[in-house]
Amino acid sequence: MFEITYTETVGSIGVFLLLIAFFMNLIGAMSPSSLVYVCLNLLGAGLACYASWLLDFFPFVVLEGTWAVVAAFALGRIVVRRVLGAPSASGDAGKAG
Secondary structure, X not given: OOOOOHHHHHHHHHHHHHHHHHHHHHOOOOOOOOHHHXXXXXXXXXXXXXXXXXXXXXXXXXXXXXXXXXXXXXXHHHHHHHHHOOOOOOOOOOOOO
16 A cells, blocks of 8 residues: 655645645736735745755755745735735735735
8 A cells, every 4th residue: 555654745735835826826816926825835845845854855955945935035025015004016915815
């Protein structure tokens, strides 16, 4: 019988979240500046980075870690803009995302 390990589960969930964000953006259903898009990227990249760390695969730790850090900065920017009430670059600061 096929068994999936903890590391494979974590990595698969992370990649799945990244692919959802990518696909939704590609079909125009989600803006790359939306809160949901950024959160999917942050969580997905974080999980994929953690799984890569568990596998001792450093190139993907760097790739996914960088992706997560960039998404964290984007999330911070969204939060600051919403708290200060300043419009975002796409003009959707007041919209739920």
